[in-house]
Amino acid sequence: MDLKELILIDKKNGVPDKIIGDKYGVNLKYIEKIITENTGVNISNISNNNKKTNKLSPKDFRIEKNTVWSFKSRGNWATHNGNFRGNWSPYIPRNVILKYSKEDDLVLDYFCGGGTTGIECKLLNRNFIGVDINPYAIELAKQNTDFDGVFKNLFPIEIKFLTGDARNLSFIKNNSVDLICSHPPYADIINYTTNTEGDLSHLKYDTFLEEIKKVADESFRVLKNKKYCAILIGDMRKNKMIVPLGFSVINKYLDAGFSLKELVIKRQHNCKTTGFWYTKSIKYNFFLLAHEYLAIFQKNTDSNSYINDNYATCTYTNSIKHEKIKPDSNILSKLKKDLNLETTTVWIFNHNSWFENTLLNLLNRYSPENYYISYNNNINSSDMLDLIIVPSLDLASNNIDDNIKYLKKNGILGIICEDLRLDNGLIYPQALFLEKKFKENKEIKLKEIIIISLENNHDFINSSNNLNITHKYLLVYQKN
Numbered sequence: 184m185d186l187k188e189l190i191l192i193d194k195k196n197g198v199p200d201k202i203i204g205d206k207y208g209v210n211l212k213y214i215e216k217i218i219t220e221n222t223g224v225n226i227s228n229i230s231n232n233n234k235k236t237n238k239l240s241p242k243d244f245r246i247e248k249n250t251v252w253s254f255k256s257r258g259n260w261a262t263h264n265g266n267f268r269g270n271w272s273p274y275i276p277r278n279v280i281l282k283y284s285k286e287d288d289l290v291l292d293y294f295c296g297g298g299t300t301g302i303e304c305k306l307l308n309r310n311f312i313g314v315d316i317n318p319y320a321i322e323l324a325k326q327n328t329d330f331d332g333v334f335k336n337l338f339p340i341e342i343k344f345l346t347g348d349a350r351n352l353s354f355i356k357n358n359s360v361d362l363i364c365s366h367p368p369y370a371d372i373i374n375y376t377t378n379t380e381g382d383l384s385h386l387k388y389d390t391f392l393e394e395i396k397k398v399a400d401e402s403f404r405v406l407k408n409k410k411y412c413a414i415l416i417g418d419m420r421k422n423k424m425i426v427p428l429g430f431s432v433i434n435k436y437l438d439a440g441f442s443l444k445e446l447v448i449k450r451q452h453n454c455k456t457t458g459f460w461y462t463k464s465i466k467y468n469f470f471l472l473a474h475e476y477l478a479i480f481q482k483n484t485d486s487n488s489y490i491n492d493n494y495a496t497c498t499y500t501n502s503i504k505h506e507k508i509k510p511d512s513n514i515l516s517k518l519k520k521d522l523n524l525e526t527t528t529v530w531i532f533n534h535n536s537w538f539e540n541t542l543l544n545l546l547n548r549y550s551p552e553n554y555y556i557s558y559n560n561n562i563n564s565s566d567m568l569d570l571i572i573v574p575s576l577d578l579a580s581n582n583i584d585d586n587i588k589y590l591k592k593n594g595i596l597g598i599i600c601e602d603l604r605l606d607n608g609l610i611y612p613q614a615l616f617l618e619k620k621f622k623e624n625k626e627i628k629l630k631e632i633i634i635i636s637l638e639n640n641h642d643f644i645n646s647s648n649n650l651n652i653t654h655k656y657l658l659v660y661q662k663n
Contacts, residue, residue, distance in 0.1 A: 187217050194218060194229050212374075215268065220377050223319025224297075225268045239306055247278050249653040250602070251636045252477065253450040261306060262327045267297030267320075269373045271366045271415055275449065275477065276300045279364050280307050283411040283479070287340065288361035291405065293349035293398065296375070298324030300364050305342050309362075312355070313344040316383075317376045321346050348381050350397040355405045363402050363412035367395065369428055372419060388419070392431050399439035406482045412441060415449065417475035418528075418632060423467055424661075425631050429476040430615045441480035443610045446602050448634050448654050449475045450529050464526035468548065473527035474634045481609070524548065525633075530657075534637040538574065541599065541635060541657060545572060549595040557586050567591045573598045583617075587626050587662065596627060596660040599635075602652055614656035626663055633657035 186207060193203050200214050219225045238260045257265050258273040276292075276299060284290060286308040292300040295313030297320065304311035305328055315321050321344045328342050347354065349367075368375060368384035370391040375384045383394055402412050414436065419426040437443065451473045464470060525544050532540045546554060550569035557573050571586050571594070583598065590596060600613040618629060635655040 187220075190214060190217050191221055191229070197228070200227070215374065216377065219374065223376075224317065224323055225373065225375050226266045226297075226323075227268055228266050241274065241277070244274075244277070246281055247447075247650070249651045250445065251448045251450065251634075251654050252278070253452070255452050261302050262330055263299065263302060267299075267323065269366075269368070269375075270296050270299050273299050273303055275366075275415060276303045276364050276413075277307070279411075279413040279477075279479070280304065280309060280362065283413065284309060284362040289359065290362045290364055291355070291360045292363070292365045293347075293352065293401075294365045294367050295324055295344065296320055296366070298327040298344070299366075301328045301342055301344070305340070308340055310340050311342045312360075313342075314347045314349060314352070315344075316346065316348050316381050317379055318346045320375070349383075350381075350394060350401060352401045352405055357404055358407050360405045361407060361410050363406055363414075365413070366415045367398070367432070369417055369419060388426060388428065388431075391428075392435060395432055396435040396438065399436040399441070402436070402480075403439045403441060403482060408482055408484050410482055411444060412436070412480040412482070413477060414480070415475055415477045418472060420469070420472060423469040425629055427618055427629060427632060430618050430632075433476065433478045433612070433615060434619060436478065436480050440482070440484075442483050443478065443612060444481040444608070445477075445479035445650050446610050446612055446615075447477035447479065447650065448529070448636070449477050450636075451475065465524060470525070470631055470633065471527045473529040528632060529634045529636055531636045531638060533639050537635055537637055537655075538599075542572065542574075545570065545595075545597050545657075549597075555589070568594060570595045570597065575599060584624065587624070590662040592662060594662045595630070596662070598658040598660070599655060600658065601655045604649060604652060608647075608649055614658055617658060621660065627660040628663060629658070630661045631657070631659035633659065 186209075190203055190207065190209070193206070194214075200211055203214055204210060215225050218229060222229055241258055241260050252275070254272045254274040257263070260273070263273045280290060280300075280303055287310065289310045289312065290300065290304050291312050291314070293314040295301060295315045298313060301311050301313045301324055303309075313321070313324055315324070324344050328344075345354070349365075368391075370383075370388050371385055373384060374382075376382045383391060386394060406412055414432065416429045416432045418429050433443070433446075524547055530537075530541065530544065542556075553566070553568055554570035554572065555568050557571055568589050569591055571590060573583060573586065573596070583596075586596060598617065600617060603611040603613065605611055614632070618632075621627060621629070633656065635657055637653050637655070
């Protein structure tokens with residue numbers, strides 16, 4: 184009996200992947216490959232054939248109002264489960280479908296996988312087209328949506344699945360879809376097939392971005408004007424440095440003609456922050472990825488509704504609230520040597536203390552003494568610095584490039600920025616456009632994208648249909 188057969192036997196008997204890996208000296212990627220070759224889909228439990236429909240909706244569900252979404256439970260109503268590797272929590276499509284579509288609308292998911300979005304469309308009385316390049320995934324999705332329940336039945340909805348390529352949706356008419364709701368692969372992090380031609384989950388970063396632009400173009404074509412396209416995407420890490428896949432994919436959709444209605448941060452809860460990983464994070468100065476981006480795009484073909492992404496020439500109207508952060512000159516006296524440092528890419532702070540806690544983490548991580556807080560671009564230092572912090576961003580006047588010359592080799596530049604709500608209700612993503620600009624700067628490289636989640640602020644509540652912006656970004660660059 185060869186190794187592959189032994190692994191499959193253990194999987195059928197419910198042996199956890201870690202135990203299998205330790206037993207045979209193989210990694211998770213190898214185990215996934217064996218399962219995918221055997222079943223046609225990358226699933227975590229090959230003995231799971233149970234379709235439970237004991238409840239048809241989540242308990243105590245509330246639609247999200249803020250820009251940081253956190254679901255500690257994956258969701259197990261209807262036939263939802265986490266068996267299909269990399270599938271998204273059903274709380275995400277449920278929120279998107281309820282907020283950006285109405286009953287009897289047509290929803291499209293062109294990376295439908297195991298059918299999570301389709302299940303929600305059936306429960307919420309929406310018509311649905313699910314597309315996936317893997318025919319085995321399509322069969323699994325059909326099984327997962329083949330359940331009965333008590334529905335409103337106001338409309339004779341249709342749930343349909345097709346084997347197809349998200350880059351070529353020629354079977355869907357122009358301007359015919361009410362909502363796109365999809366979760367693409369993250370380049371080649373997880374392979375969803377073994378040898379299916381056209382599977383984007385086997386492509387390296389640069390090639391993946393070239394192909395996802397074709398998906399974005401098709402999305403713009405099939406979506407009705409003024410309607411929405413929701414995409415969940417995350418970042419990658421290579422050699423302890425962040426690879427901003429999320430921002431890059433969002434840029435491809437903007438290039439296709441979309442505007443950005445919302446930029447939601449979805450927290451991940453599978454990151455261990457103590458013990459082994461805590462020690463590694465501190466020792467090697469990297470953070471565990473704990474966030475993804477849910478970009479809500481809007482198609483606007485009848486007006487020039489977006490704004491120039493050249494941040495240096497961008498101007499803002501008086502109605503935009505932009506926070507000017509004043510640095511604390513006595514921050515060194517508040518340094519806590521026993522500070523429990525953050526080790527993931529999501530830092531959760533009270534709205535009254537987030538700035539101080541952010542500074543303390545940066546100083547303890549990168550330099551407790553040899554640093555400078557650059558406010559209004561006023562650096563005046565005779566020494567080369569280990570750390571420069573830009574605490575707020577006035578995009579019209581702050582030339583961040585001037586700060587870089589004061590950094591030592593391997594020195595750190597930390598930039599705090601935010602998403603701005605424009606008068607037309609759209610989002611101006613400062614962090615995304617800054618990173619796009621700094622890609623051209625050969626003096627520095629992106630080390631981290633940190634999300635600062637602000638909590639316990641009742642001032643965030645508003646009466647509009649827009650989400651409350653309850654997060655900021657910390658872009659961490661390292662000088663070459």
